[in-house]
Amino acid sequence: MLLICSRRFEEHVTPPGHPERLERAHVFNSVAQRWVQAGGRTAAARPATREELSRVHDPGYIDGIEGIAGRAVKIDEDTYTSPESVEIADLAAGGVVQAAEHALNSREPAFALVRPPGHHAERDRAMGFCLYNNVAVAAAAARARGVARVAIVDIDVHHGNGSQWMFYDDPSVLYVSSHQFPFYPGTGAADELGTGDGRGFTVNVPLEAGANDADYVLAYSQLVVPVLDQFAPELTIVSAGYDAHQMDPLASMRMSSDGYGVIVAAVASVAVSHGALALATEGGYDLNALEACLEASFAAIQGRVAAAYPDPATPAPRGERAIAAVRAAQAEFWRL
Numbered sequence: 001m002l003l004i005c006s007r008r009f010e011e012h013v014t015p016p017g018h019p020e021r022l023e024r025a026h027v028f029n030s031v032a033q034r035w036v037q038a039g040g041r042t043a044a045a046r047p048a049t050r051e052e053l054s055r056v057h058d059p060g061y062i063d064g065i066e067g068i069a070g071r072a073v074k075i076d077e078d079t080y081t082s083p084e085s086v087e088i089a090d091l092a093a094g095g096v097v098q099a100a101e102h103a104l105n106s107r108e109p110a111f112a113l114v115r116p117p118g119h120h121a122e123r124d125r126a127m128g129f130c131l132y133n134n135v136a137v138a139a140a141a142a143r144a145r146g147v148a149r150v151a152i153v154d155i156d157v158h159h160g161n162g163s164q165w166m167f168y169d170d171p172s173v174l175y176v177s178s179h180q181f182p183f184y185p186g187t188g189a190a191d192e193l194g195t196g197d198g199r200g201f202t203v204n205v206p207l208e209a210g211a212n213d214a215d216y217v218l219a220y221s222q223l224v225v226p227v228l229d230q231f232a233p234e235l236t237i238v239s240a241g242y243d244a245h246q247m248d249p250l251a252s253m254r255m256s257s258d259g260y261g262v263i264v265a266a267v268a269s270v271a272v273s274h275g276a277l278a279l280a281t282e283g284g285y286d287l288n289a290l291e292a293c294l295e296a297s298f299a300a301i302q303g304r305v306a307a308a309y310p311d312p313a314t315p316a317p318r319g320e321r322a323i324a325a326v327r328a329a330q331a332e333f334w335r336l
């Protein structure tokens with residue numbers, strides 16, 4: 001696995017008390033340093049090009065973001081910039097494109113440690129700490145170079161509204177998300193399943209607050225992995241948000257870092273059986289949990305985490321209810 005990183009990610013500064021804070025970049029730096037000390041390789045993130053951004057964002061929106069370069073701006077109640085933020089957002093999007101390109105070129109997985117996150121950013125709107133939709137930019141870059149089927153698997157505790165809407169009518173980009181529901185940003189119900197030719201290529205797995213490792217393992221083994229296996233993506237990009245961890249200050253899930261390792265292992269295994277695998281950070285706001293989850297994910301991608309199967313003796317009522325809802329909504333599209 002290759003890590004894509006940059007010390008510059010600490011230059012995107014948010015107001016005091018903001019959860020998406022520069023110290024998250026210090027976590028990225030320390031895990032990258034350990035990675036190198038253990039013999040791993042890294043590459044420096046490069047900025048996204050205007051052409052890459054404009055595949056998923058409106059030109060007028062990109063102009064607007066470029067127009068606030070050099071300034072500290074409050075875009076909405078959650079989303080802020082500092083003078084360097086526009087350059088850093090370019091690096092975040094470019095870093096994920098790089099990860100996808102590396103994975104496609106070499107068949108070696110790549111993980112981009114980037115901020116600000118991206119999955120809430122819509123075609124013409126910044127929101128939820130996100131300026132550019134990093135993962136969507138990378139998925140569109142892969143499509144532009146001829147990759148037929150791209151899967152985005154969003155393990156962040158929030159629904160990735162931006163990623164969903166950008167590809168909602170597009171059968172070549174599958175969007176699969178597990179998330180706390182109902183919760184911010186309000187989207188992600190099981191019956192949001194795409195439109196037109198894209199019907200069935202959005203798969204939402206809404207989980208009630210309090211879902212734990214057993215619920216997630218059940219939902220991933222019964223829903224996410226089978227959908228991915230049937231779609232057979234040439235490239236899978238994981239929106240790797242770690243805010244479903246029990247220590248996270250924003251959400252109400254009860255996942256452990258080991259649980260994250262197990263679901264990343266499950267996704268990585270089916271992804272590499274069909275094609276290339278890239279990952280990119282999204283949320284995750286408890287710094288210790290973020291670090292532990294990244295380490296667990298690295299181990300999982302390298303095959304050092306055993307696939308866990310649902311234990312019939314462990315109750316997983318939230319997982320069961322999610323499975324019932326998704327099976328009902330997606331019955332005509334997937335064998336689940």
Ligand SMILES: [Zn+2]
Binds near residue numbers: 156157158282
């Ligand atoms: Zn999140």
